[in-house]
Amino acid sequence: MKDIGLARLTVKDLGVGRGGLPLLRGVSFALAPGQALMLRGANGIGKTTLLRTIAGLQPPQAGRVEAEEDTLAFAGHSDGVKATMTVEENLEFWAAVFGHEGTARAMRDLDLMRLMTRPARDLSAGQRRRLGLARLLVTGRAIWLLDEPTVSLDRESAGLFEAALAAHLGQGGAALISSHLDIGGMTDVLDLTPFRATPAALGLAEGSW
Amino acid sequence: MIRLFLRDLSLSIRAGGGFGLALAFFLIIVTLVPFSIGPEPLLLAQIAPGVLWLGALLACLLSLDRLFALDFEDGTLDLLVTAPLPLEGVVAAKSLAHWVTTGLPLTLAAPVFGVLLGLEGDAAIWLVTSLALGTPALSFIGGFGAALTVGLKRGGLLLSLLVLPLYVPTLIFGAEAAARGMAGLNAATPLALLSGITLASLALLPFASAAALRANLK
Amino acid sequence: MSLWEYANPRRFMAVSGRVLPWLGWLTGLTLAIGLIWGFFFTPDDYRQGSTVKIIYLHVPAAMIAINAWGMMLVASLVWLIRRHHVSALAARAAAPVGLTMTAIALATGAIWGQPMWGTWWVWDPRLTSFLILCLFYLGYIALWNAIEDTDTAADLTSILCLVGSVFAALSRYAVNFWNQGLHQGASLSMDAKENVSNVFYIPLLFAIAGFILLFLTLVLLRTRTEIRSRRLVALKLRERMAHA
Numbered sequence: 001m002k003d004i005g006l007a008r009l010t011v012k013d014l015g016v017g018r019g020g021l022p023l024l025r026g027v028s029f030a031l032a033p034g035q036a037l038m039l040r041g042a043n044g045i046g047k048t049t050l051l052r053t054i055a056g057l058q059p060p061q062a063g064r065v066e067a068e069e070d071t072l073a074f075a076g077h078s079d080g081v082k083a084t085m086t087v088e089e090n091l092e093f094w095a096a097v098f099g100h101e102g103t104a105r106a107m108r109d110l111d112l113m114r115l116m117t118r119p120a121r122d123l124s125a126g127q128r129r130r131l132g133l134a135r136l137l138v139t140g141r142a143i144w145l146l147d148e149p150t151v152s153l154d155r156e157s158a159g160l161f162e163a164a165l166a167a168h169l170g171q172g173g174a175a176l177i178s179s180h181l182d183i184g185g186m187t188d189v190l191d192l193t194p195f196r197a198t199p200a201a202l203g204l205a206e207g208s209w
Numbered sequence: 210m211i212r213l214f215l216r217d218l219s220l221s222i223r224a225g226g227g228f229g230l231a232l233a234f235f236l237i238i239v240t241l242v243p244f245s246i247g248p249e250p251l252l253l254a255q256i257a258p259g260v261l262w263l264g265a266l267l268a269c270l271l272s273l274d275r276l277f278a279l280d281f282e283d284g285t286l287d288l289l290v291t292a293p294l295p296l297e298g299v300v301a302a303k304s305l306a307h308w309v310t311t312g313l314p315l316t317l318a319a320p321v322f323g324v325l326l327g328l329e330g331d332a333a334i335w336l337v338t339s340l341a342l343g344t345p346a347l348s349f350i351g352g353f354g355a356a357l358t359v360g361l362k363r364g365g366l367l368l369s370l371l372v373l374p375l376y377v378p379t380l381i382f383g384a385e386a387a388a389r390g391m392a393g394l395n396a397a398t399p400l401a402l403l404s405g406i407t408l409a410s411l412a413l414l415p416f417a418s419a420a421a422l423r424a425n426l427k
Numbered sequence: 428m429s430l431w432e433y434a435n436p437r438r439f440m441a442v443s444g445r446v447l448p449w450l451g452w453l454t455g456l457t458l459a460i461g462l463i464w465g466f467f468f469t470p471d472d473y474r475q476g477s478t479v480k481i482i483y484l485h486v487p488a489a490m491i492a493i494n495a496w497g498m499m500l501v502a503s504l505v506w507l508i509r510r511h512h513v514s515a516l517a518a519r520a521a522a523p524v525g526l527t528m529t530a531i532a533l534a535t536g537a538i539w540g541q542p543m544w545g546t547w548w549v550w551d552p553r554l555t556s557f558l559i560l561c562l563f564y565l566g567y568i569a570l571w572n573a574i575e576d577t578d579t580a581a582d583l584t585s586i587l588c589l590v591g592s593v594f595a596a597l598s599r600y601a602v603n604f605w606n607q608g609l610h611q612g613a614s615l616s617m618d619a620k621e622n623v624s625n626v627f628y629i630p631l632l633f634a635i636a637g638f639i640l641l642f643l644t645l646v647l648l649r650t651r652t653e654i655r656s657r658r659l660v661a662l663k664l665r666e667r668m669a670h671a
Contacts, residue, residue: 019576021664055291058427074291078284082220096212097292135288199665353590357570357583367566367573371587374562375594378601385605399604406597417590424582 006068007033007142007174009054015062015197016046016053022061022197023049029190031143031174036165039178041192047178048076050192051145054176073141075149079132083121087112087131090120091138100140109164110134111157125152133161137168144168144175150183158183213289213299217306221272231268231311232318238264239322254327258336258387261323265315265340266376269307269347273372274365276307276355277422286359290426296419304352304415305345312344328391335390342400343383346407349414350375356418360425379406434511436654443647450647454640461487461633469627481539483631487638489532492560495525495642499567500592503585513650515581516657518588519571520649524642526564533557552606556599563591577657 009031017023023046031037039047052058054065055074081090091103107113110130120128129152136144144165150158162183165175177183242260243253280286289299319340320333328336354372358364386399465483472479502518505511536554537547548554570587574580 020578020660021668052287055287057287057290070293072291074287076284076287078282078287080283080285080288082216082283082285084220085216093212093216094288097289097294099293139292197668199668357587358573360579361573364573367569370562370569371566374559374566374598375591377559378594378597381598381601381605402601402604414590417586421583421586424579424586427576427579 007031007071007172008067009072009143009174009176010066011054011063012066013063014050014053014060014065016049016058017061017197018046018049024192024195025062025197027063027192027195031176033142033172033174034169036169036175036177036188038183038189039176039192040180040189045192045196047192048147051147051176051178052076055145067143071142072145073136073139073143074145074147075132075136076147079128080135081120081123081128081131084119086117086119087123088116090131091134094135095138098139098141100138102138102140106134106137109137109167110160126154126157129153130157130160133164137164142173144173144177146175146177146179148179149177150179150181211302213294214302214306217303218309221306221310231272232314234268234271235264235315235318235322238267239325242326250327254332257323257326257328257332258339258391259384260326261319261328261336262340262343262380262384262387264322265312265319265344266347266373266380268315269311269344269351270369270372272307272311273351273355274358274368276303276352277359278355278364281359281425286422286426290423296422297415300352300356300415300418300422301349301411304349304418307352308345308348312340312348316340316344332391335396336387338390339383339387339396339400339403342386342403342407343379346379346403346410347376349407349410350379353414353418353421356421356425359422379403382406434505434509434513436513436657439513440651440654443651447644447647447651450640450644454637454644457633457640458637461630461635461637464630465627465634469630472627478539478542479627481535482627483634485532485535485539486631487635488528488535489557490635491638491642492525492528492532492557495521495528496560496563496588496592496595498646499525499588503588506581507585507589512581512657513654515577515585516653517646517650518584519581520653521642521646522564522568522571524645524649526561526568528638528642529557529561529564533561550606552599552603555602555606559598559602560595563595567591577660 011027011029014027015022015025016027027050029037039050041047049058051074053060054067055072056065057074080094082093085093087107088103091106095101095103107116110133112127112130112134115123115127120131123131129149133149136146150161153161165183168175239260242256246252246256277286280289290296316337319336320328323329323333323336351372354368354375357371358368361367382399382403386396386403389396389399462483466480469480471477499518499521502514502521506515506518533554536557540549541547567584567587571580571584574583
């Protein structure tokens with residue numbers, strides 16, 4: 001197992017938004033190795049946007065995200081799974097892209113061994129989600145940014161995910177998770193409701209129209 | 210990057226659309242031309258290089274809208290952007306895979322289809338040369354157009370409107386080189402210019418495409 | 428005071444609002460002088476007769492058609508480098524004006540070409556280049572309209588404008604090459620300025636100045652409209668947030 005790098009993430013006074021509309025303002029927190037943080041908040045408050053901004057997929061409207069280079073791994077609503085490729089091929093591809101190994105271990109951890117040679121299009125929604133989560137393991141990144149990771153997972157699969165997450169944290173990894181479902185063993189919670197942007201933030205985001 | 214290139218290749222082969230579809234489309238165009246303008250061999254031979262070039266261009270356009278759109282829809286593009294690969298390299302690898310599945314088979318098949326239009330011998334060599342030098346530019350320019358329209362629901366028509374004007378110089382020099390070669394004239398100048406466009410597209414357009422992709426993912 | 432002060436939307440609105448009426452009158456006056464002088468007070472050409480008078484529309488429109496793209500290129504660069512919203516909106520505002528000028532140049536060219544060359548259209552390099560320019564304008568405008576988020580649209584159209592400029596220049600060169608390849612330089616195009624004497628030249632200068640002013644007026648007007656519509660969007664957003 002390669003070193004996964006330092007799992008330290010600091011978010012300072014972050015402001016995020018979508019399509020010119022400010023969603024959250026003044027979000028600050030820090031994540032230490034071995035720590036997992038749950039993001040809570042009503043639908044549409046900006047959990048996904050916050051995760052995408054931290055992942056570097058869109059620029060912040062204010063504030064800063066501090067993390068070491070190449071330590072973040074993002075898993076969104078869609079799993080980035082190619083329907084015509086088999087489970088193993090999908091994982092092998094991402095392992096190669098991230099220059100990391102551990103495909104076999106990832107499949108074992110998320111109980112994908114039996115499905116290894118099956119094309120991804122034949123997977124159920126839950127199995128596909130498990131494949132998407134296994135992809136996180138093969139990135140070898142220290143900080144996981146997970147957007148609703150347990151959606152469409154049954155109780156047993158959710159258990160597999162929780163075990164994989166616990167192992168990751170045990171190795172000194174960290175995770176930032178948005179979920180409206182409870183995930184076993186997760187105690188640190190950040191409620192985003194107080195950070196909801198006010199109309200005053202619009203002035204900053206839109207320049208002085 | 211090589212993995213990405215190979216993955217794109219195997220994806221398009223498995224989807225069945227890759228080699229087959231573009232070639233079939235090319236064949237249909239070549240078949241329809243005599244129906245629309247008449248079967249006189251001399252006339253056909255004269256317009257053959259132009260028809261084959263136009264056919265290659267349209268066949269290339271056909272599969273462009275899926276170049277990034279599929280990866281955009283299933284979330285792969287998000288993951289690739291956060292991966293430790295330069296996005297420019299991602300664009301280049303995908304454009305190259307597009308060329309191998311469309312431009313390359315068209316180039317290789319062009320002499321066979323050329324026979325249908327009365328092209329033989331030396332003429333076919335000139336045609337293949339010009340297509341081999343020019344079609345990579347079609348894929349890379351097309352990749353730029355695909356990057357611009359990746360977030361749009363129905364981007365296909367807009368993609369054509371954006372990409373076809375950009376194809377003008379490549380088409381002119383490519384068809385001109387083939388026509389001059391066949392007529393026994395000196396085709397060195399258009400061939401050199403064609404290669405120039407191709408090389409410049411290969412070197413520079415991935416940067417513009419990557420910038421467009423980043424803007425689209427925001 | 429720095430030039431960039433005007434990039435502030437409020438400042439731009441204030442200044443352009445004061446300038447616009449004067450600019451409008453000046454445009455009308457200059458255009459009237461150029462066109463009336465050109466159409467009614469110049470002699471007929473000994474070869475072309477009265478048809479030559481179409482140059483007072485054709486030449487200025489063609490000049491604006493090309494330079495409007497140049498202005499969009501500069502505005503796009505300013506947006507990409509300095510992120511001034513006014514700049515992006517000015518580029519957007521200029522495109523339909525440029526397209527209209529291109530259409531005028533093509534149409535007047537055809538009307539002029541019919542009696543002169545006996546045909547409405549020839550694949551002359553200059554005409555062909557304008558046709559291609561027309562396609563570039565269409566693509567640029569279509570891209571602006573297709574994308575909902577204004578900042579993303581500004582980014583993408585700016586990139587398209589940069590790449591398009593390179594390819595437009597290449598096309599111009601390629602078209603020249605292609606035409607000579609077929610006709611050995613038998614170009615039917617005539618450069619208006621070379622064989623136009625002073626009698627025609629001075630009103631032509633007025634017409635050109637008039638068209639430049641017209642372009643400025645229209646772009647200012649349209650940019651103001653774009654800014655107002657952005658304000659409206661911002662207001663709607665504010666309302667939505669207040670009720671959220």
